[in-house]
Amino acid sequence: MIIPVEVAINERSGRKLPPSFAQFGTDEIVLVDLQGVLDVEGEMKGQFVGKLSVDDETVSMTFASRTRRTTTYRAEQKKPSLLIGHHLLEGKLVNLPKPLAIMHRVPPEPTEDDPSGLDDDSPTSTSAPPTWKIVAVVKRKMVFAKRPMPMVGKPSSTVTSGKS
Amino acid sequence: MPDFSLKFTQTPTTDAGTFKLLELPADLCKLIESSLDTPPSLVIKGDSNEHAVLCTADKTYTVRSVVLSNSILTVTPPRAGEFEHGSSDDLVIRDQIHEVLELVPCLPKLDKLGGLLRGREYDEGRDDEEDMDEDMDDGRPTKRRKLTYEDARAMLQASDVELENGLKTRRVLTLRGELRPIAPSHLTTILELLLNYLVSLSLSHEAAPIEDLAAALEEDHEIRREVSRQVMAWFGETKGGxxxxxxxxxxxxxxxxxxxAYKNDPIAEDEFLKKWRATVGDKFESVVDLNLLSGNYLSSPSQFIEPPVPLLTYFPASALPVDPAQRFGDLFLTRPRWKAEDIAPFLTDIAFDHKERDRLLLKFARAVTDSEGVWYTARAKYNS
Incomplete structure (x- = not known):
């Protein structure tokens, strides 16, 4: 069996992510790494998950070097945070040790006006083998690795972040 | 501080499982990123009972799935009209991923080729019509279906370049789209004829017109042009005719x-060399050297003739088992003890380099040193 994998990283769907979010991946797709899984009760379709914010302020980092001189440099890194229900997650930008290609399964006959093949709504025939497209190569991801902090205030959704 | 609302996709059932992450080795990443205008062709190959491999034009990688305990969300902008009261700050989770596919470079898996090509040998005087008659026998379903290049490409886990090299080193012809390994005796005949014609037509072996040679072979010996042309391509370079x-x-x-011919009855070394020189002709006589054949013969002193002369027997390394333990078993069945320089040619195709060969000798053989040098004997019984 042969499954063709098409490289389509310069195809554009024409819809872009906001720049402050796109800096964590590419301008059309971003990988968000969560500990555990998103556990959904009830209907998942179109459900609001949480509020994601990206802190605009650049973080200053201070290092004590071997020469006992203290150097401060301004990292361009911005801090993301995710509020799911009563839980606040703090994240960071992580550069991947090896780049990841994001492959997307394309329905056998993608429509002309949607070259990225992201539109899966059209009925797909099961007879033809699926084609996979490499839609992007990413070198960084947004990681939420810390334990969530409980927040007092109004809940933002019915979805809870559970640890698997 | 920009805020975004993270939402699930409107079409969770069709979006789920449509994304996969592929970890790219540095060379593959370069290949993908450098050729934006002419995207490289990548394919995933394999039967349901095989490990999948990913092939580029000239390399093969095994695909390994690594399960993650974290979930990776693929987040994209919303599609046109996906949300009724959508704003530009909406982000959509298309899929949750729990595995990454790792790629590890590997050798092409061509050993299946031998089995696929069994019984399809192309020999002199056997026509395709004959094959068809055989197939029609007793109205049984045709046992031998044609094996085309495309079939081999679909079945074998190797990239195109590696497959073509494999077909070349296994001396497989492509005739009317069908893959047919050439019968060794027929190949020798063609090569001998080519050498003769180079001399008789007084052509230079560094630039001989392919058409002339192919025409001569077809007219005088009924060897099809497509066969002789492919043989010429195996044994040299064909460029501009x-x-x-x-x-x-x-x-x-x-x-x-x-x-x-001397598989069972040995031939004296001198006699063999004489024969060989005569066959290749005066022009190429100087190239004849027994070292060229290393790994294909055994030499042993004769027991009946005085003074003893070395006798040669045909013993090809390619017919020996690929598995090291079995190969040593076979070798020590043939001869109970081997000199280091005698056994070495029969190990080159299973050992990557000298180090690997010495490691195998250490593991499977026992070294004994006497006045004649180092001898290797069997360490234990391997042929069980």
Whole structure:
């Protein structure tokens, strides 16, 4: 069996992510790494998950070097945070040790006006083998690795972040 | 501080499982990123009972799935009209991923080719019509279906370049789209004829017109042009209608052809060399060297003739088992003890380098040193 994998990283769907979010991946797709899984009760379709914010302020980092001189440099890194229900997650930008290609399964006959093949709504025939497209190569991801902090205030959704 | 609302996709059932992450080795990443205008062709190959491999034009990688305990969300902008009261700050989770596919470079898996090509040998005087008659026998379903290049490409886990090299080194012809390994004796005949015609037509072996040679072989010996042309391409370079012969490869193959007859009855070394020289002709006589055939023969002193002369027997390394333990078993069945320089040629195709060969010898053989040098004997019984 042969499954063709098409490289389509310069195809554009024409819809872009906001720049402050796109800096964590590419301008059309971003990988968000969560500990555990998103556990959904009830209907998942179109459900609001949480509020994601990206802190605009650049973080200053201070290092004590071997020469006992203290150097401060301004990292361009911005801090993301995710509020799911009563839980606040703090994240960071992580550069991947090896780049990841994001492959997307394309329905056998993608429509002309949607070259990225992201539109899966059209009925797909099961007879033809699926084609996979490499839609992007990413070198960084947004990681939420810390334990969530409980927040007092109004809940933002019915979805809870559970640890698997 | 920009805020975004993270939402699930409107079409969770169709979006789920449509994304996969592929970890790219540095060379593959370069290949993908450097050729934006002419995207490289990548394919995933494999039967349901095999490990999948990913092939580029000239390399093969095994695909390994690594399960993650974290979930990776693929987040994209919303599609046109996906949300009724959508804003530009909406982000959509398309899929949750729990595995990454790792790629590890590997050798092409061509050993299946031998089995696929069994019984399809192309020999002199056997026509395709005959094959068809065989197939129609007793109205049984056709046992032998044609194996085309495309079939082999679909079945074998190798990239195109690796597959073509594999077909070349296994001496497989493509005739009317069908893959047919050439019969070794027929190959020798063609090579001998080519050497003769180079001389009789007074052509240079560094630039011989392919058309002239192919025409001569077809007219005088009924060897199809497509066959002789492919044979010429195996033993040299064909460029602009001219053939540059790889002399040592051709002479070697002719030597193996002569040697093949002496599988059971040995031939004296002098007699063999004389025969070999005569076959290749005056022009290429100087290339003849027994070292060219290393790994294809055994030499042993005769017991009945005085003074003893070395006798040669055909013994090809390619017919020995690939598994090291079995190979040593076979070798020690053939001879109870081997000299280091005698056994080495039969290990080159299973050992990557000298280090690997010495490691195998250490593991499977026992070294004994006497006045004649180092001898290797069996360490234990391997043929059980």
């Amino acid at each position: 001219l053939w540059t012969m790889d002399t040592s490869a051709t002479v070697r193959e002719v030597g193996i052809g002569i040697m093949r």
